[in-house]
Amino acid sequence: MHQPIESRPVSLPRWPMILALFLGLIVLVAFARSVLIVDQTEAVYVTEFGRSVRLIDTPGLHWKWPYQSRRGFDKRLQLDSPPPREMLTKDKKNLEIAWYVSWRITDVEKFLRSVRTLPDASARVEDMAASVLAAELGGHDLAGLVRVDRSSALDAMMADVTARVADQAGKEYGLQVVDVRLRRLNYPEEVRSAVFEQIRSERKKVAAKTRAEGESKARTIRSAADLERAKTVAEAEAEAARVVGEGEAESTRIANAAHAADPAFYQFLKTLETYRAALDQKTTLVLAADSDFLRLLTRGVANPAPVPTPSVARTAQTAPKPETEPAPASETKP
Incomplete structure (x- = not known):
């Protein structure tokens, strides 16, 4: 009888598998080193053993040899x-x-x-x-x-x-x-306060000088304005005096003409004006029975002068001006 033969697993050599894995790893590393990604903010120089080979400044995906290196530089400001x-x-x-x-x-x-x-x-x-x-x-x-x-x-x-x-x-x-x-x-920090103090002192001097010049100019302007005002006021007062004088002369001429036209009536009006100025609501008069003023108030004018004719009025207007005004018809006695 034959004895049974025992089956044993066949052991394959491991070095081909290791070699395959090593080659795959090399290929993967070579592929990774061959890929070159350039950002839009940089420029890349491809160097070969320290020597510059080419410049890539276009952003995107690029390729290089695995043994080559990249050197990126920021090209922004x-x-x-x-x-x-x-x-x-x-x-x-x-x-x-x-x-x-x-x-x-x-x-x-x-x-x-x-x-x-x-x-x-x-x-x-x-x-x-x-x-x-x-x-x-x-x-x-x-x-x-x-x-x-x-x-x-x-x-x-x-x-x-x-x-x-x-x-x-x-x-x-x-x-x-x-x-x-x-x-x-x-200025440096250690001398800054002293320098600032000096600057303030100089600025104060300049400000004082400017204020003094301004005050001097202001006084000059005020003096010129006061002189102009005094001149204007003097001219105005002279003109006012001239106008007042002309008015008074015209008033005197009109009064003289009225007096010359009817002296008795003019004297009567002046008497009434005198009484009106002397008497008011607070005045009390004690008059005698034979007082001219009482007689004037009770009886009026005794013999009023006749109204002059036109020829007489013209003659009166050409008459010479009396030197003094006639006295009132009667006196007021207390």
């Missing part, structure tokens, strides 16, 4: 605001200057050869702007820079600073400096 520094003006004024610089990368190859990173580029631009700004500030007085009108030299100075920094940064680092501007211009 960079804004640096370094801490303030103390600088001297032409008139030896110590100021604390704070500024900002805006720049971007334009020549990536030159940028890679010179600074290579954005922080290094910021430091270089900061030092460059500080040196140029200190040189330009040393050629101007503080009074010429700090002005409120259009004659200030600050705008022209900052334009020169921007042009010099842009020219130097473009030649050395491949950077485009867009603008260099001041953020703050002030």
